[in-house]
Amino acid sequence: MPELPEVETIKRGLQKRIVGRKIKEIVYDAPKMLQPNPKTLLASVVGTKIVKVGRRAKLILIYLSNGNILVIHLKLMGRLLFRNKRAPEDDWQHVVLKFDGDVELRFCDMRKFGFVRLIVGEKELSSLLSEFGPEPLTPEFTEGKFRDILSKTSRPIKVVLIDQKNIAGVGNIYANEALFWAGIHPEVKSNRLSGEQASRLYEALNKILKKGIKYGGATGSDQAYRNIEGEVGRFQEHFAVYARMGEECVKCGTKIERIKLGGRGTFFCPRCQVTR
DNA sequence: ATTGGGACCTGCTCGC
DNA sequence: TGCGAGCAGGTCCCAA
Numbered sequence: 001m002p003e004l005p006e007v008e009t010i011k012r013g014l015q016k017r018i019v020g021r022k023i024k025e026i027v028y029d030a031p032k033m034l035q036p037n038p039k040t041l042l043a044s045v046v047g048t049k050i051v052k053v054g055r056r057a058k059l060i061l062i063y064l065s066n067g068n069i070l071v072i073h074l075k076l077m078g079r080l081l082f083r084n085k086r087a088p089e090d091d092w093q094h095v096v097l098k099f100d101g102d103v104e105l106r107f108c109d110m111r112k113f114g115f116v117r118l119i120v121g122e123k124e125l126s127s128l129l130s131e132f133g134p135e136p137l138t139p140e141f142t143e144g145k146f147r148d149i150l151s152k153t154s155r156p157i158k159v160v161l162i163d164q165k166n167i168a169g170v171g172n173i174y175a176n177e178a179l180f181w182a183g184i185h186p187e188v189k190s191n192r193l194s195g196e197q198a199s200r201l202y203e204a205l206n207k208i209l210k211k212g213i214k215y216g217g218a219t220g221s222d223q224a225y226r227n228i229e230g231e232v233g234r235f236q237e238h239f240a241v242y243a244r245m246g247e248e249c250v251k252c253g254t255k256i257e258r259i260k261l262g263g264r265g266t267f268f269c270p271r272c273q274v275t276r
Numbered sequence: 277a278t279t280g281g282g283a284c285c286t287g288c289t290c291g292c
Numbered sequence: 293t294g295c296g297a298g299c300a301g302g303t304c305c306c307a308a
Binding site: 002003006058073074075076077111113114162164171172173218220222224225242243264265 | 299300301302303
């Protein structure tokens with residue numbers, strides 16, 4: 001669920017709330033969510049201070065005063081909630097970082113797919129992060145680079161967009177939306193896009209990711225996504241195609257269709273989104 | 277080399 | 293009303 005804009009929103013919240021705090025204790029009831037294992041993680045984390053918070057792709061990076069880094073992935077349903085320790089327990093609360101000042105960060109995840117991973121030093125971190133493609137909304141993500149990536153494969157463009165090795169942070173929602181605004185059918189082979197189409201898609205992708213951040217991310221009908229204060233996002237109010245199967249296209253009124261691509265739901269307007 | 281499917285888990289919705 | 297099948301935004305791993 002949480003894609004680049006949602007994770008970015010969470011990161012910004014964490015920057016305001018947890019930087020400078022000391023981690024006094026970590027409690028958990030789902031050992032698998034702590035990697036490589038709870039004992040190792042706790043031993044090198046408890047007692048340190050948080051020096052900064054970052055993001056790469058859909059990963060949250062929490063830099064600690066001893067040079068180690070906590071990497072958090074929320075997968076489909078994970079939430080990070082910043083709470084006073086006396087606040088009532090949250091749903092699916094499985095890992096809690098307890099800070100000084102009677103506050104804590106609660107990692108809640110109904111499916112326990114998410115994880116907190118201990119990374120020892122910058123070297124291990126850069127090797128982990130090097131697996132990802134360029135980061136959108138940064139200078140490294142140029143139109144030239146984007147076109148180069150698209151030209152290297154014949155997979156459907158929708159599948160290429162959500163592959164983290166190609167472009168970091170784009171998931172199902174934003175890939176569907178970007179393709180709609182670019183007027184491109186999701187099944188078009190990536191290396192068959194015209195220069196014009198690739199250019200439009202580059203612009204659409206950047207625009208939709210910025211818009212997602214502006215609206216604080218998207219909280220779908222399952223209500224899964226929250227920012228760290230527990231609030232829902234507002235980008236879902238601006239979905240053009242995602243989760244709108246059978247509803248009218250915002251541009252032409254044609255009914256939005258749904259197919260399956262890359263193993264997941266893919267939504268598009270059969271009239272506005274063309275193959276060439 | 278790609279790509280499709282299942283696994284990881286749990287809860288919700290839909291159709292019979 | 294009850295029940296099982298199918299589905300869910302991410303990623304990894306394996307087999308074809």
